[in-house]
Amino acid sequence: MEIKVRIDATIDGLRVLIESPTNELANELLLQLSNVQEKDMFTVKTKDGIQVVQVHEIEIIEIFADEVVILTINNEKIIFRGRLYKIKERLNGQQFVQITKSTIINIKQIQRLENSFSGNMLAILKSGRKQTISRRYLPNLKKILRQIN
Template structure:
């Protein structure tokens, strides 16, 4: 898919209002994904509330490196801290509305902005090396989606 981006000033729009028009020959999966991504920009708060020890901590999504789950215990790895709380990985993935986050196994989500490298490991899996010396296994089931998101 080739995307051309154009800017056009429109003095009729009010301050803070943006109008986006997506034009394509036909409505394909790629076009629908683009429209959904643009629509999600307006609904994206940029923070994830984490309930930890009777308080709620607001963590900016751009600071989240990865999230792992073991049974029903989530670990949220950020640039500055790690948080442990009860929850489900699926619920966290739904809260992270931007395309920077990708599930790489049934137990882990990573922020692609913090991915440093990938290395082949045994049985067709890969190891993802992230900032803050984090290493996570990319299972074969999720490998093709990861490669697609990386443009490979």
């Protein structure tokens, strides 16, 4: 395989040209490229239509009854109907961790952890938001944080 990169300030965005002796090889590469892009984006169907959120911009995901609320680092609030376990499946990776029965946070947004009342801990996020971590989910969070270091 031969890879060439050409920097051209006159074009807008990224342009990819795939030249291949077979259609199968080209399609395989195209599929891999589209999977990389899809992992960076999270789409949800809201009452206003389909909204695209960059995964790295998601700070907190909370569920209230059957309404899911995504809070972003840009203070954007996205509300839609869904189930927390389905969202966890779609975000399958170590970037997000469940900290209560109804809350998932982006571990890359954690600034520090503090002791709280009754054995719980408090996650202080980079935005200044504070989220309680229940004792039930604390061991998993600690395990993931150890794996990162």
